[in-house]
Amino acid sequence: MLRVSLREISAALKEGRVSPTELCQRCLSFIKATKFLNAYITIAEDTALKQAEESEERYRRGQILGDLDGIPVAVKDNFNTAGIETTCASNMLKGYIPPYSATVVQKLLDQGAVLLGKTNLDEFAMGSGSTDGIFGPVRNPWSYSRQYREKSVQNSHTENEDSNWLVTGGSSGGSAAAVSSFTCFAALGSDTGGSTRNPAAHCGVVGLKPTYGLISRHGLIPLVNSMDVPGILTRCVDDAAIVLGVLAGHDPKDSTTVQDPFKPFELTSFIDASKLCIGIPKEYHAPGLSSETLALWSKAADLFENAGAKVIEVSLPHTRYSIICYHVLCTAEVASNMARFDGLEYGHRSSMDKSTEVMYAATRREGFNDVVRGRILSGNYFLLKQNYETYFIKAQKVRRLIANDFVNVFRNGIDVLLTPTTLSDTIPYVEFIKEDNRTRSAQDDIFTQAANMAGLPAITVPTALSEKGLPIGLQFIGRAFQEQQLLTVAKWFENQVKFPMIQLQGMMDHGHTVCRHQKSAFFS
């Protein structure tokens, strides 16, 4: 039952085939059974059960709050949740219980959703593996899938069964793992350079980064304020549309949200492909792109072309500067945003209290990991008076050029861009940590980053399994605030590729491990 989509479980709840409490309990016990994935930092068992009971009461009275009533969800641990510990996977906020909820969290709760817990991440969302938080790395559920296991036995490097577990990608790896392993029906991530789409692709789920300004950031502990967007992770595109409909809209508490009212939409299954124009950015043929992903990408392009769509190669010439530009802008905002963590009002405070300055220094030394401190240092360097023009202003100008590339492409009639989400399928943890966080982040954000620079909506759709039996996703980038068009295309694509469901071994009752979809002939 846990493996169905949000839409399906919502229908089951409405028809009384399952009760919110039963559903919640099942999810909670499954979270416990999959604890080794390390997807959750905090399990809010008591409040979740209480919320489920309340939901049940509403169902009984026939007064449900909306489509999400009774639906178990998970939230990345960098969103504030009133009364529930919010850590950002950092010593700095360990034990911090916020007095308010992020707007997006509140919107979920107001719709009757049941909040199961807070999901794991890289410390302060700085990373692309979900490996660099104080609670340890998140394990990709696909490490334990029959699809992967069978292939890796063939490749015969599984003497030690547990040593080859795979990273989820990041930084919203906990949320991606939670949705992928069926412990919740939707999860919130955050997306600053690809942090929602990257783990979604690696975990075989849908990851949506909406347009900047469409969803409130109030209560999301910021990484880069000018690029952060709450992300949505679901099992399918339809589910993402449902959650988007709940979250989108102006928030007086976030001045960067747009005033225009947002109208929730339902996606049609049918599209007239002949009216569609898909752009293939040539610059995304990047070094390091795996041949498998490349092949999949061009097959996907053919799929659209065969369906009658126009598929055109386009150029985004400045995208190649995106990563370096991001490095400057990100670290500068990080340096600024992290300044508030001084141990005075909240969070960790060092016992070294010889002077206020000593206390600040010790608090920040003890509270932040090397990655965070490194970014704070570089950011402050870029913001120094003598460097500001050379680095920060220049990076802002480059950012404008990157954004203008997209404007030009869309002005020339392109509806949606089709790109890879990641260079390849995911890799084992032992491989991943051979490179440092900065190198990994620079590599892994390459296809996702530019959309954040330009503030555009983008979605990754699980497309096929690699030779190793691991998911590969492809990304669609849409026009600003044209989520409906973007998701419609994504849904059509999803229906065509028929991505196989993960077959988890040993984690669930084997009797239920039925593959619901057959792989499409096209992508096999």
Added chain:
Amino acid sequence: MAASILRRSLLTPRCRAGDVAALHSGPSRRRAQAPGPIASGRRAANSPAGERGVAPWVAVVGLEIHAQISSNSKLFSGSQVQFAAPPNSLVSFFDASLPGTLPALNRRCVEAAVMTGLALNCSINKKSLFDRKHYFYADLPAGYQITQQRLPVAVNGSLSYSLCVGRKKNQMVTRTVRIKQIQLEQDSGKSLHDDIRSQTLIDLNRAGVGLMEVVMEPEMSSGEEAAAAVRELQLILQTLGSSQAIMAEGQLRVDANVSVHHPGEAYGVRTEVKNINSARFLARAIDYEIQRQIKELENGGTVMNETRAFDFKLGCTIPMRDKEGKQDYRFMPEPNLPPLILYDTKSLPANTNHQQVVNIDWIRERLPDLPSVRRVKLVEQYGILPEHSFTLLNEDGLMEFFESVVRQTQMNPKKVIGWILNDMLGYLKQHNLKVKESPVSSLFLADLLNLLERGTISSSAAKQVLEELWKGEGKTPLQIVKEKKLELIQDQQELEQICQAVMEGHQEEVMEIKKGNQKVLNKLIGLVQRTTRGRVDPVLVKQILEKRLSQ
């Protein structure tokens, strides 16, 4: 130019650097030094010469003034703004910089800044930006202050102010100082240092309150000028209601950039004098600093570019032990606030929600009369002297009191002003009372002046009545007149007799007058007054005496 204030002996330095621990005020203490003084030949060189007969010293004074915006809630949060509330009782999640909170700009604060900008003849920027200014300080929870470094809300204005010059300070001159800019920014919290327990206590009630920073160009040359400019600004802010501008409550904080140089030479090195939080000490602090720099330079020393605090107890400025003096604030655009866009009637888009926009023209049309206009009107309407108009505006509520009295009496306003400024204000000052605390209402004063005007009592009797009125016992002037029998003696015969009696009792004086010394006549009039306890009309008495003396 007020040369007298440059006298070397005006203030004697009594304290050395480091005698007293640095004091702290608002966030201004850590602001970057403004760009160096511009060389200009505008300043006249009429200051007294230095001791060795070299060219005279000229002081250059610029001001940075932080005015707390009078608003119900803070600049970026919904917390209340209130003076002297219990510590940390007015702190929102944003004010305490809880992670994930975002600023939401208070429209009222923007309007206050626009209003102030218009009143100071500024151009209002239709687009302005917010920036983060970083520094670590315990009363700055976010580690940065949101301010307007790159593009402030108002620029290029001017402020005209007047001051009395000349030996007797009886000559009014009007000067103008350019306003560089007005920027919106957050106030900081307050740190209270408990040295005994070696603790610092933080009160965040003030953190995030809206400030307008008004930057005046270095175009003043003395403490007196600076004080007059600040006083005029204060009046303007209070007239607009954009700030209560009460210095004692920290709603108006002044920092002064001070340097000295010889005319024709480049400007000297500046110091920044902070913590001038009282109108009384403003001029003194600046003048002290001018003298200190002159003395330093004349003794062969140098002036260091440093921040100094004014210690009002010692009456001198002392270097602030501020390690952050040279700090880099690492300014950055505030990413959580879109540019602040203002409209005028022409640019206002159709179908706009008026709650969502600020219309500059709308504000301009509703500006109240500014102090300068009010003064001109007072002079024109009532025929009073310009300096009287200044006094009327300088005392809170005095102009209203004056106008109220004028409305209720037949007395010529030119005469009323004398009673207001000499008798009334003198008494209030002596008893340290504000106009609104006056025991004599405008109605009673008007009644009294009417009795005088109608000839019911003499002016010296009126003063006696006023004495009685100060007691605040609620008796009307007429009651007092009746009780004390202060009515003028109207009976001509009775007056003639009294005058005759006085003349007879003072033959020597009579002889003097008859010899031609008319001055002694006044003595006789006084004697008649004394005899009657002021119940006579001096003009009438004079006529009678003159008539009788010439007989």
